[in-house]
Amino acid sequence: MSTTSATKPPLTVLLCAPRGFCAGVDRAIQIVELALEKYGPPVYVRHEIVHNKFVVESLRAKGAVFVEELHEIDQPDRPVIFSAHGVPKSVPEDARARNMFFLDATCPLVSKVHKEAQIHHKRERDIVLIGHAGHPEVIGTMGQLPPGTVTLIETVEDARAYEPKDPANLAWITQTTLSVDDTRDIIEVLRARFPSIASPHKEDICYATTNRQEAVKAVAPSADAMIVVGAPNSSNSQRLREVAERSGCATAVLLQRAHDIDWADFDGISTLAITAGASAPEVLVEEIIDAFATRFDVSVESVRTADETVSFNLPRQLRPDAAE
Structure with a gap:
């Protein structure tokens, strides 16, 4: 027998904004x-x-x-x-x-970090990259300079143990998709140990990563559960799930598609928050909301914490006015 709206439990979906594509x-x-x-x-x-x-x-x-x-x-x-x-x-x-x-x-925001690394190298500074080993962005950034030039720091413990060749001539850069809070803790340790360490002119963690984390922090304490739509190998999506947990959400899961939902995780909830990592399309968010609508009487509320107007130019060869 099909479930009617009269027998479905009510569910408020708090939809984080910004979310999804950057x-x-x-x-x-x-x-x-x-x-x-x-x-x-x-x-x-x-x-x-x-x-x-x-x-x-x-x-x-x-x-x-x-x-x-x-x-x-x-x-x-x-x-x-x-x-x-x-x-x-x-x-x-x-x-x-x-x-x-x-x-x-x-x-372009990753390219900015590449340029920073090259400038520090020209100034003969030891360079610390805060990031996750093996991530393509980290491999790309470290690969801008000769091997051994950049030291990867992943944790506060790494920052405490780090011993540079010249403590007076240091600089730090970061992967663009990190946890804002974790990165802040690492930077505090580095600055306490090396007061003259050079920092980026503008934050390396990108605007979209920061905005999506702030939106999660705003809604997580009010939600019984949170879904982050994204891929398991997406750094910014994994950080969103961690931020939700730290912000007081008892159940925070990362899902790629609606068919990945484990309904046992959502038994008895009345408020569900949903966000999406920067590489997750909106159609997947809609798919998950539709899946919940088959089991719950869903009402959706958008919670917006920032407006995004950033856009980047296409490569010259692909612009409409490019010569054939």
Whole structure:
């Protein structure tokens, strides 16, 4: 027997805003779509363009071919796109050596961190990168400079143990998708130990990461549970789940799709908060709300904590006025 609205328990969904796509992700996806339109398939993409399986599969269906390394490309005359996370300097050098035509979809805010690292290196500073080992953005940032130039610090304990060659000539930079609070704690330790350490002119953690975390902090204490829509390998999505837990939400889960919902996690709830990582499309948020609407009498309230108006230019070759 089907459940009627009269027998469904009420559920208030607090929808965090901002959520979902940031300007860097939006730009990266546009670059792949426009390249497919302009040059036709296949267009190769090195690494997942953004960390979201739904997005990757959608682009694959349009003719994008995803590879981990350039040597996997069996049609080297076709365009290749570098992902939003950024790449080590060796990757474009390799592409040039292979006479490949490439488009760089690196988020401009990640490129900003790359430039900072290069400036510090020119000033002969020891460089500390706060980030997560193995993340493509960290690999790309450390790969802007010779091996051993940048020291990765992941935790407060790492910051306490760090011993630079020259304590008076230091600088720190960060991955753009970190927990604002965790990063602040690490920076406090570094500044206490090394008062002259140079910092970025403008915060490295990107506006979208910060805004999404602040929205979660605003709603988490009022929610019985929170869903973060995003991929398990998405750093900014994982940080949103952690922020929700720390902000007092008893149940905080990261889900990719509605079919991943474990309904036992949501027994007896009356308020559910939902947000989405910066690489998760809105259609997946709607899918999850629809799934809850089959079991609950859902009312949706948007909770907005910031407005975002940031946009980034496309590569020159893909702009409408670009010469053929």
